[in-house]
Amino acid sequence: xxxxxxxxxxxxxxxxxxKSIKCEQNLGHDTMYWxxxxxxxxxxIMFSYxxxxxxxxxxxxxxxxxxxxxxxxxxxxxxxxxxxxxxVYFCASSHQGNGYGYTFGSGTRLTVV
Amino acid sequence: xxxxxxxPAALSVPEGENLVLNCSFTDSAIYNLQWxxxxxxxxxxxxxxxxxxxxxxxxxxxxxxxxxxxxxxxLYIAASQPGDSATYLCAAPYNNNDMRFGAGTRLTVKx
Numbered sequence: 001x002x003x004x005x006x007x008x009x010x011x012x013x014x015x016x017x018x019k020s021i022k023c024e025q026n027l028g029h030d031t032m033y034w035x036x037x038x039x040x041x042x043x044x045i046m047f048s049y050x051x052x053x054x055x056x057x058x059x060x061x062x063x064x065x066x067x068x069x070x071x072x073x074x075x076x077x078x079x080x081x082x083x084x085x086x087x088v089y090f091c092a093s094s095h096q097g098n099g100y101g102y103t104f105g106s107g108t109r110l111t112v113v
Numbered sequence: 114x115x116x117x118x119x120x121p122a123a124l125s126v127p128e129g130e131n132l133v134l135n136c137s138f139t140d141s142a143i144y145n146l147q148w149x150x151x152x153x154x155x156x157x158x159x160x161x162x163x164x165x166x167x168x169x170x171x172x173x174x175x176x177x178x179x180x181x182x183x184x185x186x187x188l189y190i191a192a193s194q195p196g197d198s199a200t201y202l203c204a205a206p207y208n209n210n211d212m213r214f215g216a217g218t219r220l221t222v223k224x
Contacts, residue, residue: 033211041200043157043214056210090156094212102147102204102212104156 003027006091006105013081014113021076021108023091029101031055032074034066035090037107043090049074050096081112115140115207119215126193127223134188134218136203141181147212148177148188149202157202161188193222 004025013019025032034046047066048056054066063079078085091105116139126132138146145164149157161177163170163186169178176189190197200219204212 035214040216041151041219042216043202045211045213048211092157100145100162102159104149104158106156107154 004091004093004103004105006089006108008108009106010109010111012111012113015081015083017081018077018079019081019110020078021089021091021110023074023076023105025072025091025093025103027093027101027103029093029095029103030071031094031096032068032071033092033094034074034076035092037088037090039087046089047074047076078110081110083112086110086112115143115205115213117203117205117213117215119201119203119218121218122216123219123221125221125223128193128195130193130222131189131191132193132220134190134201134203134220136186136188136215138184138186138203138205138213140205140207141184143181143205145206146177146179146186147204148175148186149204149214151200151202151217153199160201190220193220195222195224198222 031050033048037043049068052068065077068074088107090107094102118137120135147162148160161170163179174191179186200217202217203215207213
């Protein structure tokens with residue numbers, strides 16, 4: 001049973017489109033995250049949600065909007081996709097934000113053409 | 114702000130060698146520090162978590178140390194094997210909100 005699952009695994013889309021990536025965790029964690037890993041493999045925090053409340057938003061364009069219907073799900077919606085959005089997006093979850101039980105999904109490789 | 118730096122960026126060693134990966138962090142007010150492994154095209158797998166009250170943590174051939182006062186951690190891999198080839202990432206908490214990652218060390222162990 002996958003602990004943190006993301007869909008889709010691969011996403012190829014044209015510039016200007018709107019797309020969503022879904023994430024679900026079955027670990028009972030209360031905090032979920034979205035990270036972006038660029039072509040240089042640097043992993044950068046985008047959003048963190050604790051019990052459905054946004055607690056961090058690192059200088060991410062407002063074209064990106066996280067949505068959390070409940071504490072087991074954190075989806076990422078991206079409007080007006082740009083070439084620079086191409087990257088691998090990772091969802092993760094943990095008990096609070098201080099590292100305990102940090103578990104990653106397998107990633108979504110987004111390619112904007 | 115928590116900034117995490119890893120040295121070296123890449124490392125290539127022959128099988129059987131012992132090796133050390135280095136990590137430094139700027140905010141020493143941390144509860145713990147964590148080392149992850151990432152295989153190509155895969156997600157991250159947690160290897161070791163060192164509590165702030167600990168000096169080191171061991172798992173099999175891996176040993177991680179933590180020196181909060183100097184803002185440094187090392188990951189020691191003994192008797193390296195080709196299966197150890199991967200990218201190793203160091204992560205430290207920031208404001209108890211999330212983990213901040215270094216850019217990683219890409220390790221290649223040659224048979």
